[in-house]
Amino acid sequence: MSLIDKFHDTRVLCLGDVMLDRFISGAVNRISPESPVPVLSVSESKIFAGGAANVAENVAALGGRCTLVGVVGQDGAARELEAMMQAQPRISAAFVPVADRPTTEKTRFVAHGQHMLRADNEIGEPVDAATEAALLSVIATHVQSHHVLVLSDYAKGVLTDTVVRGAIDLAIRVGVPVIVDPKSPQLERYNGATVVTPNTKETQVATGVMLHDDAKATEAGCKVLAETTIGAVLITRAEKGMTLVTRNAAPLHIVPRAREVADVGGAGDTVIAALALALGGGSELGRAATIANTAAGIVVGKRGTATVTGSELMEALEAETRSGLAPPQVKVLSWSEALLRVEAWRRDGLRVGFTNGCFDILHIGHIGILSFARAHCDRLVVGLNADASVRRLKGAHRPVNSQDDRAVVLAALAVVDAVVMFDQDSPQELIVHLQPDALVKGADYQLSEIVGADVVLARGGEVLRFELVPGRSTTKTIDRAKQSAAT
Numbered sequence: 001m002s003l004i005d006k007f008h009d010t011r012v013l014c015l016g017d018v019m020l021d022r023f024i025s026g027a028v029n030r031i032s033p034e035s036p037v038p039v040l041s042v043s044e045s046k047i048f049a050g051g052a053a054n055v056a057e058n059v060a061a062l063g064g065r066c067t068l069v070g071v072v073g074q075d076g077a078a079r080e081l082e083a084m085m086q087a088q089p090r091i092s093a094a095f096v097p098v099a100d101r102p103t104t105e106k107t108r109f110v111a112h113g114q115h116m117l118r119a120d121n122e123i124g125e126p127v128d129a130a131t132e133a134a135l136l137s138v139i140a141t142h143v144q145s146h147h148v149l150v151l152s153d154y155a156k157g158v159l160t161d162t163v164v165r166g167a168i169d170l171a172i173r174v175g176v177p178v179i180v181d182p183k184s185p186q187l188e189r190y191n192g193a194t195v196v197t198p199n200t201k202e203t204q205v206a207t208g209v210m211l212h213d214d215a216k217a218t219e220a221g222c223k224v225l226a227e228t229t230i231g232a233v234l235i236t237r238a239e240k241g242m243t244l245v246t247r248n249a250a251p252l253h254i255v256p257r258a259r260e261v262a263d264v265g266g267a268g269d270t271v272i273a274a275l276a277l278a279l280g281g282g283s284e285l286g287r288a289a290t291i292a293n294t295a296a297g298i299v300v301g302k303r304g305t306a307t308v309t310g311s312e313l314m315e316a317l318e319a320e321t322r323s324g325l326a327p328p329q330v331k332v333l334s335w336s337e338a339l340l341r342v343e344a345w346r347r348d349g350l351r352v353g354f355t356n357g358c359f360d361i362l363h364i365g366h367i368g369i370l371s372f373a374r375a376h377c378d379r380l381v382v383g384l385n386a387d388a389s390v391r392r393l394k395g396a397h398r399p400v401n402s403q404d405d406r407a408v409v410l411a412a413l414a415v416v417d418a419v420v421m422f423d424q425d426s427p428q429e430l431i432v433h434l435q436p437d438a439l440v441k442g443a444d445y446q447l448s449e450i451v452g453a454d455v456v457l458a459r460g461g462e463v464l465r466f467e468l469v470p471g472r473s474t475t476k477t478i479d480r481a482k483q484s485a486a487t
Helices: 003-009 052-061 076-086 129-145 161-173 200-207 214-227 267-280 285-299 310-324 335-347 364-375 387-394 403-411 428-434 453-458 474-486
Strands: 011-016 018-031 038-051 065-072 091-097 105-111 114-121 148-152 178-181 232-236 242-246 252-254 352-357 379-385 418-422 438-442 462-466
Touching (some): 003 285, 003 310, 003 335, 011 267, 018 052, 018 065, 018 076, 038 052, 038 076, 038 105, 052 065, 052 076, 052 148, 065 129, 076 091, 091 129, 129 161, 148 267, 161 178, 178 267, 200 214, 200 232, 214 232, 214 242, 232 267, 232 285, 242 285, 252 285, 285 310, 310 335, 335 352, 335 379, 335 418, 352 364, 352 428, 364 379, 364 438, 379 387, 379 403, 379 428, 403 418, 418 428, 428 453, 438 453, 453 462
Parallel strands (some): 011 065, 011 148, 018 105, 065 091, 148 178, 352 379, 352 438, 379 418, 438 462
Antiparallel strands (some): 018 038, 105 114, 232 242, 242 252
16 A cells, blocks of 8 residues: 555644635726726635645545644634535534634635735634633544644634643644644744744744755754754745755755646645645655655645645656656556555546456557547556466467566556556456446447446446457457568
8 A cells, every 4th residue: 555545544633723715806907986996807706725724625635534623703704614624524623613703714806817915804813711721622632533733823823832832742642743834933832843844934034044055954954953842844945845854864855846836825735734644644754745745846736725636646756756757667556556546536536447458469459449548537447467367368379478568568658547457357356346437448349248337337437439440459460470570
């Protein structure tokens, strides 16, 4: 099982400032006659979870489970935020309602894709002692049943010194690692945390060190560790990537992964979510930081308050190997690995297709059916007859190429997302195991003759037939090669 697959069983407890992000979009075609300001003709209004709630959404999108703890008012924004959390089956909200403060709400006015204005409705004063006690009571109830605690500090008054100290101490007592996305320049208030993740500006304010290069980032991280009892510092440096400074290893400088930046909003929440799931899933800190960096590279390519899915992260990590090209072998999966991968794709709302064959000597007919199959699904799994199965079907002289060679060649094709071998004479058991949404076979088969068609149709899937390329088959290719050799 890969680390990303383990996210599904990882439970994150997130405490912090929850917010509602509202985007009001439209067009500006004139200036107001009342005053020299643009008039926004509203065409759309959308709401998103913000702050610590966006961390929870990122955890859920990546496949993990999150218990979200925060403070809300008794207002419409709270009801909207609660409804959003209730719609997420992998998020459990444990909000503490407070009558005399509003739910933090940020409203952005956007014209032609550009922000015109942001209006904030909030009270940033620290919560009172009764609210502090209520928050710590919720943490005490839940911390032992979670793999990691996240403190998402947006300086909106929830993470007071009392709440921070109490939450970290509760986690330490039961052996749960603590990740802090800090806002305060007094990083010593997070003493005992496993890792803190300040950005460049926050690090410079906290340490007085200007982060011009990797050496200065290392210097700043070492200064934090020297002045606190924090375990490690992961400095997020935007276009310069990340720097991880720990107490027992050399600094790790991680290069940025974003190919095209559309919006950096919410990237820090994605970093925290991915880091938490990786650590909670048993990863060492350096590997967890690399995964978080990759996740951030994906999310900044999306507009608005966005999230990253588990399958997006898995595919991006695979694509980073071998100088940015995925090695074909990573697509060759066991039956259990394939099922986990299919389940992850399906959780992300992706349509999974399946086709099968011997694929002994790859030719244009194979490329045709594979391309056709991939065009009718979001992800394509290819069932590959193992050597013993091919011999029973084609005779003792086949296959020409071994099952491992055939699998790697197939996996090297961009249209193929996974290759799974089977020893049986038919793919029936594999189809039952994977339950694909679409099944593709050559048009030389009638629907009643297509193995697994009944399984796919029974679950509401689709069976498609591809018109074969005339005169193209492995047998004919072999015959032509023999004739050519004879002459």
